[in-house]
Amino acid sequence: MDPATRELFTARARVIKALAHPTRLFLVDHLSRGSATVGELRELVDADMSTVSRHLALLKGQGIVQDRRQGNQIFYSLRFPCVLDFFQCVETVLHGSATTTLDLMERQK
Amino acid sequence: MDPATRELFTARARVIKALAHPTRLFLVDHLSRGSATVGELRELVDADMSTVSRHLALLKGQGIVQDRRQGNQIFYSLRFPCVLDFFQCVETVLHGSATTTLDLMERQK
DNA sequence: CTTCTATTTGTTTATTTTGCCAAATAGACA
DNA sequence: TGTCTATTTGGCAAAATAAACAAATAGAAG
Numbered sequence: 001m002d003p004a005t006r007e008l009f010t011a012r013a014r015v016i017k018a019l020a021h022p023t024r025l026f027l028v029d030h031l032s033r034g035s036a037t038v039g040e041l042r043e044l045v046d047a048d049m050s051t052v053s054r055h056l057a058l059l060k061g062q063g064i065v066q067d068r069r070q071g072n073q074i075f076y077s078l079r080f081p082c083v084l085d086f087f088q089c090v091e092t093v094l095h096g097s098a099t100t101t102l103d104l105m106e107r108q109k
Numbered sequence: 110m111d112p113a114t115r116e117l118f119t120a121r122a123r124v125i126k127a128l129a130h131p132t133r134l135f136l137v138d139h140l141s142r143g144s145a146t147v148g149e150l151r152e153l154v155d156a157d158m159s160t161v162s163r164h165l166a167l168l169k170g171q172g173i174v175q176d177r178r179q180g181n182q183i184f185y186s187l188r189f190p191c192v193l194d195f196f197q198c199v200e201t202v203l204h205g206s207a208t209t210t211l212d213l214m215e216r217q218k
Numbered sequence: 219c220t221t222c223t224a225t226t227t228g229t230t231t232a233t234t235t236t237g238c239c240a241a242a243t244a245g246a247c248a
Numbered sequence: 249t250g251t252c253t254a255t256t257t258g259g260c261a262a263a264a265t266a267a268a269c270a271a272a273t274a275g276a277a278g
Binding site (some may be wrong): 015022079088096 | 110113114115119120121122124125126128130131133134135138141153154155170171173174188189191192194195196197198199200201203204205
C-alpha cells in the first residue's frame with residue numbers, strides 16, 4: 001500500500017473511529033433530531049459532563065458535529081445527516097445472518 | 110440511557126469499530142471488488158500475515174466478511190456491499206468543510 | 219469586579235487495541 | 249506417515265482510548 005493510499009484510508013478511518021463508540025453513536029443519533037446542549041446530552045447518556053464534552057469535541061474534530069455558542073450554553077448539532085444512512089447498513093449487518101446475493105455468487109464459484 | 114438502548118448502541122458500535130482501522134478499511138474496499146486470500150491481501154497491505162489474519166478475523170466476527178476454504182487457501186469476501194455506501198458519506202465528511210443545508214438552518218435559529 | 223452557570227481542559231489510572239514473533243494447526247500431496 | 253504451504257493462535261510489549269475528578273475558562277448577570 002503506497003503512502004498516499006495509506007493516508008487516504010487513515011483519514012477515512014479517523015472519521016469512522018469517531019463514530020465507533022456507543023456514547024458517541026447515541027449522541028449523533030440524538031443530534032440528528034435537533035441540536036442540544038452538553039448539559040441536556042449529559043443527562044441522556046449517564047456520564048460525567050466532562051466525558052460527554054470530550055466525546056463531542058472528538059466528533060467536532062472530525063467535522064461530524066458543529067457547535068454554536070448561545071449565551072451561557074453551547075449547542076451541538078449534526079453536520080452531515082448522511083451518517084444516519086450508515087446506521088441502516090449497520091443494522092443490516094447486525095441482523096444479517098441472512099444470505100445475501102453476494103453470498104450466493106460467492107458460493108457457486 | 111436505559112440498558113436496552115445502551116446495548117443497542119453498543120452492538121452498533123462494535124460493527125463500526127470493526128471498520129475503524131486503516132488496514133481493515135482497505136481490506137473491505139479491496140474485497141468489494143472480489144474475494145481474495147490472506148496471502149494476496151497481505152502483499153497489498155504491508156504487514157505480517159498474522160496481522161492481516163487477525164484483522165480479517167475481526168471483520169468476520171462482526172459479520173462484515175465471510176471466509177471459504179478452497180484447498181490450501183482461504184478466500185475472504187465481503188458480505189454486505191452497503192458498507193461501501195458508507196464510505197461515500199465518510200468522503201463527504203472529510204471534504205465537507207462546505208456549508209450544508211443543516212448548517213444554514215442551524216445558523217438562522 | 220464578583221459571582222454564578224455551562225463547558226472545557228489537565229492529569230491520572232485502567233482498559234483496549236495493535237503488531238510482531240514464534241509456535242500451532244489444517245489440509246494437500248508425495 | 250512426513251512434508252509443504254497457507255493460515256491461525258498464543259504471548260507479549262507498545263500505543264491508543266476512555267473515564268473520572270479537580271481545576272480552569274468563558275460569558276452572563278448582579
